[in-house]
Amino acid sequence: MLDVERLEEGLREQTAGFARAAAGGDPQATVPTCPDWPLRVLVGHIGQAHRYAAQVVRKGEPAVAPDPWQAEPGTPDRWEEWLRAGADDLIDAIEETGAGKEMWTFLGPRPAVFWLRRMLADTAVHHYDAAVTTGAAFVLADDLAADVVSEGFEMLTAPGAEQLKPELAELRGRGERLGLRPVSGDGWVLTRAPEGLRWQRGPVPADVDVVVSGTAADLMLVCSRRLPLDDGRVEVAGDRALMDHWLARMAF
Incomplete structure (x- = not known):
């Protein structure tokens, strides 16, 4: 696993890349790789997910998962600011709480850094979705891509994964x-x-x-x-x- 500093840096990198990819896109454009969602809902999901993870980290206990269709990312000219604020909120929560503090996750008790890593992976994949939708370039550093793959395998082979x-x-x-x-x-x-x-x-x-x-x-x-x-x-x-x-x- 990458160290916490690189995971934080990576989340900021991928959030910024996602924001750039979404910029200028039609909010109602269908996301080809997530065909049930228009671009606006994809943007809402990312900003919402970061804030949800920050809430869980601060409280250390389950919270109701948000509905991306109910997210309010604002007008497209405000998307980048809103997305960056969500990533910063999660990073602040990790630093305030401590990356090693054990807490609730959907796979059982894990250190808080689980949520940082999970949101980096989710953001990286959806960065690609946004790029495909708008025709923007998609850039992901090798070390971040490799950690997304490893994190995915860790989840798929975790005890209880078959129940989920x-x-x-x-x-x-x-x-x-x-x-x-x-x-x-x-x-x-x-x-x-x-x-x-x-x-x-x-x-x-x-x-x-x-x-x-x-x-x-x-x-x-x-x-x-x-x-x-x-x-x-x-x-x-x-x-x-x-x-x-x-x-x-x-x-x-």
Whole structure:
């Protein structure tokens, strides 16, 4: 996991990037990668989610999850200010409370930094959604993209994850291994064991059943079902059907 300072910096980077991507877009434009939401609701979700996480961090206990359709991000010319304020609110809450303080999360008790990391991941993925909607550039540093992937695997393999996402039970297997191999740095290997999913970070062995190769950011987009495997930006080698089955049930 990245250190707290880099996670805070990353949240500010991705919030600013999201705001730039959304700027000038039609508030009612359909978000292609979130087709049930217009751009205004996507913006509302991010600003609302940051504030929700800040509230949980400060109180250390559950709060009612907000409805993004009820968010009030203001007029488009105020979106950037509103979004930045939400990210700053969460960062302030983490610094006031202490990143290591244990508190409620939907996966059970975790340190407060869980919420910072979760919001960075959510913001990074939705930054791409905003960029696709408006045609803006999408930029995500390798270390942030890699942490989003690792954070996603940690959630999917956490105790109780199958109760929150029942389709994960369908990913139990007989030891099949799937790999994600970035252009640089360590990759990820996910094992479909009889008792459930397992994952590890490190070099991807040559004998995995299927591997997807690409930049860290593109691998993140594959895992979040934003980038199709047929896209020329990634390469698939091995059992493509196994990878398709995995992605259909594990996307984060």
